[in-house]
């Protein structure tokens with residue numbers, strides 16, 4: 001078996017992006033990969049391409065398996081540019097007239113991204129295509145991650161090419177889950193929390209659909225990170241758990257501070273929560289990246305948010321995380337607000353309004369302290385933490 005042959009006649013021709021550290025606002029300290037898969041049969045099929053600047057590497061990787069001109073079909077599971085950015089360059093190389101199969105929505109979005117007339121062919125949900133000895137079928141997966149998204153299933157080998165679904169932003173020499181072990185799960189969790197959390201209801205329906213179809217899966221090949229071959233059910237089960245937003249007895253405290261007053265409050269709230277047995281983590285917003293915060297939000301039962309009042313409003317880092325969090329639609333959370341202020345003190349009310357808009361259960365009125373907390377203020381913060389802790393522990 002050649003080194004990039006991941007199953008008989010199926011090759012990983014994707015690339016590593018070792019250097020990316022910010023994937024449009026998502027921190028990627030381990031880089032990522034843009035996976036693309038070549039199936040060699042009577043018809044040679046390429047599933048997805050890679051980000052534009054890696055087009056030459058993609059073509060080189062294909063060349064190691066077959067002459068690129070011998071690719072008969074291209075399948076675009078997803079239009080986003082990390083998977084289609086090399087498409088026009090690739091088509092120039094393999095022949096502009098070769099068909100590019102995509103979903104009906106993909107037809108629209110590919111045409112909007114690449115104005116040249118490629119031979120786009122829409123495939124329907126459940127449609128099958130013989131490629132010689134083997135058969136491909138297509139499964140529409142709208143909003144996992146864009147309206148155009150679809151999965152491609154290689155029937156005889158029971159391989160699901162799942163585009164963004166079940167992916168991880170991780171670049172490594174491991175190709176499979178069994179080569180990296182449990183260490184891949186935090187990357188998969190972060191990916192879900194930051195890319196897919198808001199589509200949780202659709203993901204639950206998709207898993208139900210796959211189960212109803214009786215689709216047998218021996219391997220899941222996402223477009224980012226490692227493939228799941230040892231235990232594909234493990235990542236599917238994790239997606240069900242994350243989509244249901246099952247929480248742990250855990251709280252996070254998100255805060256910023258100007259002169260340490262809000263920080264002192266955060267520390268006492270944390271102590272109160274901890275005294276009740278809650279796993280609590282204060283997260284200072286100028287230390288933690290928003291995407292790492294959302295990974296913690298995913299399975300936290302309570303999110304406690306503190307801000308000083310600055311210019312009659314929130315401290316700017318709070319506006320950032322609240323905007324980001326609101327868009328990702330976390331559910332089943334307890335929320336609470338706190339903060340110090342000098343004269344007007346609007347921040348706590350603004351946070352509470354945002355928590356209510358996100359349908360968080362605000363069980364305690366927010367706590368505000370003028371200028372610098374005194375002993376009785378810190379005692380009140382500790383008690384505030386205890387009350388939230390009791391609600392979490394049930």
Ligand code: FEO
Nearest residue numbers: 080082145164223
């Ligand atoms: Fe990896 Fe939605 O693109």
